[in-house]
Amino acid sequence: MVADKKSIGPAEAxxxxxKGPAEAxxxxxxxxxxxxxxVVVSGFSRTVICQxxxxxxxxxxxxxxxxxxxxxxxxxxxxxxxxxxFPPEAATxxxxxxxxxxxxxxxLSLKPDLVVVYGTQTDLRAQMERARVPMFLYExxxxxxxxxxxxxxxxRVGNQQAAVMLADRIDADIAAVRRRVAGTRRxxxxxxxxxxGETLRGIYASGALGFLHDMLEAAGGANVFGDVKRQSIxxxxxxxxxxxxxxxxxxxxxxxxxxxxWDALPSVPAVRSHRVYLLQGDEMVNPGPxxxxxxxxxxxxxxxxx
Amino acid sequence: xTIRRKIAVTWIVFGAGAVLVCVAAPxxxxxxxxxxYVFSSSIPFADNLDAQIxxxxxxxxxxxxxxxxxxxxxxxxxxxxxxxxxxxTPFTLxxxxxxxxxxxxxxxxxxxxxxxxxxxxxxxxxxGSLGAVGIVYALAxxxxxxxxxxxxxxxxxTLNSFFSALILFVQFLADYTQTFRTVRWLMGDLDVSSxxxxxxxxxxxxxxxxxFAVLPKRMNLLSISEESAASxxxxxxxxxxxxxxxxSLATGAAVSLGGPVGFIGIVIPHLxxxxxxxxxxxxxxxxxxxxxxxxxxxDTISRTALSPLEVPVGVITAIIGGPFFxxxxxxxx
Numbered sequence: 001m002v003a004d005k006k007s008i009g010p011a012e013a014x015x016x017x018x019k020g021p022a023e024a025x026x027x028x029x030x031x032x033x034x035x036x037x038x039v040v041v042s043g044f045s046r047t048v049i050c051q052x053x054x055x056x057x058x059x060x061x062x063x064x065x066x067x068x069x070x071x072x073x074x075x076x077x078x079x080x081x082x083x084x085x086f087p088p089e090a091a092t093x094x095x096x097x098x099x100x101x102x103x104x105x106x107x108l109s110l111k112p113d114l115v116v117v118y119g120t121q122t123d124l125r126a127q128m129e130r131a132r133v134p135m136f137l138y139e140x141x142x143x144x145x146x147x148x149x150x151x152x153x154x155x156r157v158g159n160q161q162a163a164v165m166l167a168d169r170i171d172a173d174i175a176a177v178r179r180r181v182a183g184t185r186r187x188x189x190x191x192x193x194x195x196x197g198e199t200l201r202g203i204y205a206s207g208a209l210g211f212l213h214d215m216l217e218a219a220g221g222a223n224v225f226g227d228v229k230r231q232s233i234x235x236x237x238x239x240x241x242x243x244x245x246x247x248x249x250x251x252x253x254x255x256x257x258x259x260x261x262w263d264a265l266p267s268v269p270a271v272r273s274h275r276v277y278l279l280q281g282d283e284m285v286n287p288g289p290x291x292x293x294x295x296x297x298x299x300x301x302x303x304x305x306x
Numbered sequence: 307x308t309i310r311r312k313i314a315v316t317w318i319v320f321g322a323g324a325v326l327v328c329v330a331a332p333x334x335x336x337x338x339x340x341x342x343y344v345f346s347s348s349i350p351f352a353d354n355l356d357a358q359i360x361x362x363x364x365x366x367x368x369x370x371x372x373x374x375x376x377x378x379x380x381x382x383x384x385x386x387x388x389x390x391x392x393x394x395t396p397f398t399l400x401x402x403x404x405x406x407x408x409x410x411x412x413x414x415x416x417x418x419x420x421x422x423x424x425x426x427x428x429x430x431x432x433x434g435s436l437g438a439v440g441i442v443y444a445l446a447x448x449x450x451x452x453x454x455x456x457x458x459x460x461x462x463x464t465l466n467s468f469f470s471a472l473i474l475f476v477q478f479l480a481d482y483t484q485t486f487r488t489v490r491w492l493m494g495d496l497d498v499s500s501x502x503x504x505x506x507x508x509x510x511x512x513x514x515x516x517x518f519a520v521l522p523k524r525m526n527l528l529s530i531s532e533e534s535a536a537s538x539x540x541x542x543x544x545x546x547x548x549x550x551x552x553x554s555l556a557t558g559a560a561v562s563l564g565g566p567v568g569f570i571g572i573v574i575p576h577l578x579x580x581x582x583x584x585x586x587x588x589x590x591x592x593x594x595x596x597x598x599x600x601x602x603x604x605d606t607i608s609r610t611a612l613s614p615l616e617v618p619v620g621v622i623t624a625i626i627g628g629p630f631f632x633x634x635x636x637x638x639x
Contacts, residue, residue: 083481098481194487198425200499202487225614234490234616236609237499238363241355242337264362264500266352 053158054114054134058096058107060124061138063146063288064116065090067153070289071162079110086282086290108133114157143214146287147171166289173292174218177299181220187302189221190235190245190270193285197257200264205235211287212251219298221247237265244269247302248276251284277301309587316588320595327599328372331606332364336613362499369504370496370564371605371619372598377511377560379597380518381553382571383590387525388549389455396557396571399462399550400438403469405561408434410473410488414480427491428503428562432510435558438465443550453546493618494565496605503563510559517552518594522586525549529586567620569627570597576634
């Protein structure tokens with residue numbers, strides 16, 4: 001039906017609407033034509049947008065923002081999330097809210113032609129669809145998905161070559177770490193990504209799913225919660241005593257938890273052999289272009305002899 | 307049976323029950339431990355895994371559960387008598403909302419270490435509860451010589467919703483991971499993993515329980531009516547003030563130790579009344595022991611049910627307490 005009416009052509013249809021169907025004088029018909037015309041035009045404009053390289057990109061995902069800058073699309077980024085800190089240029093862009101409170105008005109006011117959203121931001125996605133703003137959907141997953149995402153982003157924003165080079169280099173760096181630690185003993189490691197700074201309360205550790213777990217495995221560690229098929233687990237002191245990790249690694253983007261607190265659990269091998277490490281920096285918790293560097297840092301504390 | 311003997315029997319029976327639960331709880335857990343090693347003096351503590359699980363992971367946790375549970379159940383009894391309202395809970399008058407607001411602020415602003423090894427969160431939540439108590443108390447006294455329980459109730463309930471709105475605002479401003487931590491705090495967590503927070507909670511709880519010891523007889527008279535209590539020689543204003551301040555202090559200390567664990571302050575007093583009747587000389591001690599036993603038992607379920615995962619203890623008390631409370635409501639009709 002749409003295809004049939006396409007034959008009218010925008011110019012003719014416009015004339016038709018302006019003049020009105022004098023012969024028929026039928027209001028409904030007039031509305032129908034306007035509707036069909038808008039369908040045709042929007043379909044046309046959507047394909048055009050999809051084919052052009054985005055010039056005004058808004059990214060609500062820090063790791064994707066970082067990727068955009070790393071592959072040379074940074075100058076075309078016009079808005080970032082409230083949590084974007086890296087690279088420093090990203091922090092100078094307009095802030096448009098976060099995961100749970102994206103500022104839709106501000107996003108639209110930036111007139112973006114590509115918005116990077118998290119898969120679970122369903123309200124935002126519906127709004128962007130209504131406003132006909134193209135989107136790039138993203139969700140955290142495993143380590144392999146990080147370089148896959150970099151390649152996807154590159155293809156989408158027209159910096160494919162730089163993205164492929166970046167992704168290949170990251171893959172090669174990670175493979176190099178894997179080779180280096182292959183055949184060595186894998187210390188049983190507790191990977192903590194959240195804790196109440198001064199005490200051993202509210203400890204959150206990586207389970208057997210997600211990029212943190214994959215990073216630990218790539219760096220030559222064995223996750224003490226490798227049997228728990230979840231991204232995160234609230235680890236009680238009893239659980240940590242029972243699992244007896246050889247190494248404890250705390251990753252932290254901004255805070256400085258006091259690692260002395262672990263001394264309360266002297267029977268834990270990691271505490272006894274002074275192998276509790278604090279790795280600071282947002283590359284440790286941000287699955288972006290610096291992931292190979294983060295894995296190298298983990299490997300350095302897991303396998304100091306290498 | 308004379309009242310003296312009834313009191314003695316209540317103390318012995320409920321006390322023995324609480325002690326039994328508190329002794330059994332640290333022996334239960336996700337990891338089997340061997341008592342011979344736990345109390346063995348030949349193995350140094352630093353190498354003794356069983357002793358560390360018992361003394362570092364489980365015992366502080368069980369003691370925290372007992373302290374929080376008994377404080378919340380006993381203050382529930384006192385609030386119900388003070389407000390002459392069977393639906394009153396320790397959280398009715400805004401104490402817990404004030405504590406929660408304090409904790410939220412500490413978590414969101416990422417307050418540093420705190421004072422002398424204490425975390426900032428319990429300190430901030432205790433301060434928040436004292437602030438809320440102060441406001442409600444000042445309001446209830448503003449237009450009366452003593453304290454008006456009606457104003458107390460209205461001011462408390464209003465302050466509760468006001469603080470809840472502020473909590474939502476603070477959560478909205480917080481970033482995603484902080485929001486998760488604040489929500490988790492609201493579910494209650496007894497894994498204190500050291501004795502320091504327990505020791506810190508002892509002075510306010512001791513003060514409150516000392517007040518609870520002299521309250522029951524006066525509460526019996528007050529629960530009939532203020533006039534009849536006054537005619538029997540009870541200083542009504544003093545009693546109300548003592549009841550309000552001591553129960554609020556106990557609630558504040560309990561919430562800052564274990565978070566706002568719900569339903570204990572209402573389920574336990576009502577359950578206890580079904581068994582021992584309405585006399586506060588029996589209800590108060592029985593509730594204190596019963597609350598301790600109930601929370602320690604719930605926490606044991608929380609530690610073991612989905613092990614190695616942990617179900618928040620507030621979820622367990624609510625799952626058990628919510629339906630029970632509804633049953634109480636229908637039953638009284």
